[in-house]
Amino acid sequence: MSRLWIAALAATLVVGSSGAAFAEAPAAKAKTEQTAGKQKSAKKRKGKAAADTTAKKAAPAKGSIEATIKAGARRTDGLFTVFEQEGKYYFLIPTSLMERDMLVVNRISKAAADMRQGFFGYAGDPIGENMIRFRQSPDKKRLFIESISTRELPRDTTGDMYQAVLRSNLQPIVASFEVKGTNRAKDSLLVDVTDFIGGDVELTGFDNYFKSSMNIGGFQKDKSYVVGVKAFPENIEMKSTRSYLITPRVNIPGFKPSPMPATYEINSSLILLPEVPMQARYFDPRVGFFTDNYIDYDKNPQGVKNIRMITRWRLEPKPEDMEAYKRGELVEPAKPIVYYIDPATPKKWVPYLIAGVNDWQAAFEKAGFKNAIVGKVAPTPEEDSTWSLEDARYSAIVYMPSNVANAMGPHVSDPRTGEILESHIHWYHNVMNLLHHWYMIQAAPSDTGARKMVFDDALMGDLIRFVSSHEVGHTLGLRHNFGSSALTPVDSLRSASYLEKHGHTASIMDYARFNYVAQPEDGIRRELLYPRIGDYDNWAIEWGYRRFPELTTPEAEADTLNRWIIARLAANPRLWFGTETNPNDPREQNEDLGDNQMRANELGIKNLKFVLAGIPEWTRTPNEGYGDLKELYREVMGQFMRYNGHVAKWVGGIYETPKTVEQAGPVYAYVEKAKQKEAMAFLDRNLFTTPTWLIDEDIFSKTGLNAPEVISQLQTYGISNLISNRVLGNLLKAEAAQGREAYTITDLFGDLNRSIWRELSTGAAPDLYRRGLQTLYVNRILSLLPKPGTRMLNTGAIDSRVAYELRTLQNRLQRATSSDTAVKAHYQYLAKKIGDVLDPK
Secondary structure, eight states, rough: OOHHHHHHHEEEEEEEEHSSSSOOOOGGSSSSSHHHHHHHHHHHHHHHHHHHHHHHSSSOOOOOOOSSSSSOOOEOSOOOOOOOOTTTEEEEEEGGTOOOEEEEEEEEEETTTTTBTTSSTTTTTTTEEEEEEEEEEETEEEEEEEEOOSSOOOSSSTSSTHHHHHHHHHOOEEEEEEEEETTTOOOOEEEEEEHHHHOOGGSSSOHHHHHHTTTOOOOOOGEEEEEEEEEEESSSEEEEEEEEEEEOOOOOOOOOOOOOOEEEEEEEEEEOOOOOOOOOOOOOSOOOOOOEEEEESSSSSSOOOEEEEBBBBOOOOOOGHHHHHHHOBBBBBBSOOOEEOTTTTGGGHHHHHHHHHHHHHHHHHHBBBSOOOOEEOOOTTOOOOOOOOOOTTTTEEEEEESSSOOOOOOOOOOOTTBBBEOOOOOOOETTTHHHHHHHHHTTTTGGGGGGSSOOHHHHHHHHHHHHHHHHHHTTTTOOOTGGGGSSSSSGGGHHHHHHHHHHHHTTSSOOOOOOOOOOOGGGGGGTSSSSOOOOOHHHHHHHHHHHOOOOOOOHHHHHHHHHHHHHHHHHHHHHOOOOOSSSSEEEETOOSSOHHHHHHHHHHHHHHHHHHHHHHHTTTTTTTSSSHHHHHHHHHHHHHHHHHHHHHHTTTTTEEOOTEEEEEEEEEEEOOOOHHHHHHHHHIIIIIIIIIGGEEEEEEHHHHHOHHHHHHHHHHHHHHHHHHHHHHHHHHHHHHGGGGGGEEEGHHHHHHHHSSSSSHOOOOOOOOOHHHHHHHHHHHHHTSSTTTTSOOSSSSHHHHHHHHHHHHHHHHHOOOOOSSSSHHHHHHHHHHHHHHSSSSO
């Protein structure tokens, strides 16, 4: 029974009509029977009147909680009180929480069957996030929810622009509730939130972006309901089942699919943000962290400044340990980072996932914290009946039974400061298939245990541990460091002593999967083929999480952090960060290894030939067909395509090395001409010269693959990476800046002609594969020119150079002779195709 209801009932039983309790006087017993009878009658009448009055007094006052919440309502207490009554849900919200910043985070807790699209649509997926505030209406009759945009929200309330910015940033009211009542102290408001939780409300469900991308529409109110609400000290967890009609996306011309029913269970977490925000730390492009951003009108007295704050957990020493921390002693944080393993996870993989979390403990010691991060098995209901995977107080690695071959490490952060509040790492079951194929293709030459379709649990467990560490790194705030692997000398990738000390990449946040450069004769042990937390990762955690108690603002930290970066990079170049978003810097690539991809990938191709020879036997499974063989052959193709893509990025490349004004040297520099010539020579040897080693008719006869399509696919990818508006534009810039020292558009087309069109110079007849390559080249060059009647796509210098190359090639094709009918038809066809574009009728 409600404590409020008990209090009201007790007051009714104690207080009579006159406001006090009376007892009969002893002298009344001496009265006559007649008198006693009269008195009894009178007392009966009086008692009835008193009872009527008492009943009136007991009726709940209008505007009180008791007027709405009846005896028997279910009550839970937490951030605020939740009542459940006759299928309706009510919040009793203290007025002390008015204007407090809160975060609403929505996730799918149970996903609709057959409605997934790519990586999205699984249990645990985030579907919306909003910062909100509660506010009373001026007449006190309604409770509003404001959706708070932090894009221009001033952090400094004392700044000159504070009031001006507020006037231009009135926050929208996105929900309104009638106040059903208040408590006796008038310091809490009762509102009905049933439709807010269970209706088609964006604030507690799919945001419009996800609705649009999933084609979600047609909310089915009669098939939707509130599952339940749980109150915790810092958060409220709301769960609802919502049904929709979803129109599938199909690519069949003229076919309009019918809407299909879909039901989701959605969990919405309402989280109270810290009343005293964490001190932010400003982003620096020389250390890779995710960010929360806002515009500041006070930082630049003559303009505006975009402020980027790194996302990180609030690791702070306990007050009693602060002096020890200042002295450089290791201390435990006041609140460590804890990741729970989803109870649905297969038990044999749990220790490896936990190890992937705990591997980061040594990195946090660089920042002065011991036992700062820990992985734990989730408690059973018997151990802790209040623990819930959906509770926003807990971070977890969530196991998803999915055919998606991936894992993801998102996190939720306070948009005011970048403080990470919690994370649910997505661990898709089929990531093991991805790990198996990666490791077989890249490491089987060195590890005999990789030469089979089902790895031993110990090997697969180690691979799971590596991916777990990578994804945990993301949830600590770290971005991909694609430049890390470019710092390792190629020869060192074959040295066990070097790998023992440094690993094959300086960062587990790189996409440098396994050491594919090491050769079988190098004798590299299995554990030296894996990525591991390295020098850069330790440095990034130290830079992001080291506390400077004497520096009490982000601005005060700036000089210290800048000098720190400059000194560390000078002492150890392996701490360099290379972003994952730069299309021009060849050092910043995924899936690559070594400081020279041309040399590294030659060794990689040598290993691929070893793998190709082995997969017919390695994939052989009794009572099975050749599906695995086909899949692994395609993996070999994909790895070879990556090698060529790595090399192609050197052509037209531009190095980018972020610096502050205190550091010498350029930020941007063009890739050396010799490096670009080396890349073109690699492509000539390995791609444009038909890679016949990939043509295995025995494999093709069992898988349905065929040589012309395989070679065409590989060469199409290579040419597309090499010949593009971006590459030609970069070559033009380099020529303007460096003159004869630059690798130019003329150099590029000259090398391509010598490689792809060598038969026009020698008079030899190009075979089927070479003719296919030449056709791909012409189609790619033609695609760079604007269509007739459309505006110019490139600068005139690029378009004119492309047109000149095509005209020159057309003349060579028209003059070419051959006794081979197929070759003659090929040359005539290409010459006409070029003419149709250059000389349209």
